[in-house]
Amino acid sequence: MPSGFFVTGTDTEVGKTTIAAGLLHAARRAGLTTAAVKPVASGCEVSAQGLRNADALALQAECSIALDYAQVNPFAFAPAIAPHLAARQAGVLLSIPALLAPIRQVLDLQADFTLVEGAGGWRVPLGGTDSLSDLAVALGLPVILVVGIRLGCINHALLSAEAIVADGLQLAGWVANVVDPQASCLDEICATLEERLPAPCLGYVPRLVQVSAAAVAERLTLQPLGLPR
Template sequence: MSQAYFITGTDTEVGKTTIAAGLLHAARLASLSTAAAKPVASGCEVTVDGLRNGDALALLGECSLALGYDEVNPFAFEPAIAPHLAAREASVELSVARLLPAVRRVLDKGADFSLVEGAGGWRVPLAGRENLSDLAVALGLPVILVVGVRLGCINHALLSAETIECDGLRLAGWVANIVDPQTSRLEENLATLAERLSAPCLGRVPRLAVATPAAVAGCLSLRPLETSL
């Protein structure tokens, strides 16, 4: 059965793409076909092929289906700033109506396991009063939350989960990404997250010297997603 999820984080720089690439790699190890989309990306580099984003390239590298870069990342911007500001500077209107067809084209390829990665946290602005979370709602996808484990992560995680569910979407799972291994009372914090979040934990990823998709996949399990369907 084909599965697709929207993956978001508790904040920016919490390892969302690292975890997404790991999940895609884990799916490939389970002999599942994979596809991914990162509809909006800022902080792109100018190349001979056009603007390229490192996160989008990482996702593309874990897609088993034949996808072009522009399919994975249709809206790319050079400045490493909030996407709606980068789009405004480029005179591009970022709206759900514009993003939706591009993402659906990827999902319609019918991969066994597909991920749509957001940008930053859940309430990232688009044009007007729209947010990137509105795209997830329009797609109707269950959500995977990457929790950047550091001081303050419990509040960020619980507020994100509450907002996701208030938006009418199901929190399918969460991943504890240990961005600060020196977090005080680490085990107690993780226990509190497990107790308070309604969805299953897909894994705990330590601070890895080299966070390759294969190394991250070894810390994750897709099995809880099956039981949460």
Template structure:
């Protein structure tokens, strides 16, 4: 059975790509074929082949399906700013229906395990009229929430989960990404997240000196995921 999930974060720099690459690596270890999409990426570098985003490249490196960069990241913008502002400055109109069509091209490959990574947090604008959260709604994708564990993360995590569920999407699982290893009362905070988030925890990823997909995968258990619908 093919599985596809949307990767959301509690905030910018929560570690969505780090965790997504780890999840893809973990899936490959179990023999699953993998694919990924990052429809919109800000903060890209100019290359001879065009703009390239480091996060999108990290996802592409963990895809076993034959994907071009353009399939994985159809919209790359140079400045590391909010997507709707980057798009407007580039003269590009971001549209949920068009993005959904791009994502479906990857979903149609029927990889065993596909991840679609968002940008920033859950309520990120795409334009003056649409939010990025409308994309997983249009695709009917269950959500994996990456919680950047630091001071304030409980509020961010619970509000994000509430918004995801209010949008009619299942929360399939969440990952604790330990951004601040010196966080006061770390275990108590993690226990509170476990108590209040209505989904299984897929793992606690410590602050790693080398946060490669292989290293991150060691801390994740995709068997805990609620099945995609």
């Protein structure tokens, strides 16, 4: 049956897209059809085709179902600032209904494995009093948490997991992504997270010399998500 997941992170710049692209690649390699949505993205660049976001393009490249860029990234903004601030500057209100509609169109394509990637962490603001977590709740998808492994990540990871569960969603799994290879006690940090996070670890991704979806996929497993690896 088709499976969809919401991907969030412990913070911004923790490698959510790197991990999401790796998960999509692993699913494709296992013979599954794939689709992805990054509903809102800031820090987009101007191109002949319009605003384009590097993260959204990376996800689009790992979709086995052909999707137009606007389907993958329906709300794109140029300023490299928080999405709600970028949207405000553009005169756009990021409401939950406005974001839900394009996401559900992609989910309705019934890919075997669909990822919806958030922006930043769990409580990133949208328009009004809404947050990206409200979008995840409205979708009702199980959540994959990307933990940027560095000093302080244990607290960020545990608080994020608590918030996800408190919001009534399933934490389906988490990924350890090393963002600071110079941090002390990397193995001990990951061991602590495995002991305390209420979900299986889907993989440990070290700092890679050459980052690619294929290289990341080698370090991930889909089996805890109920999918073939």
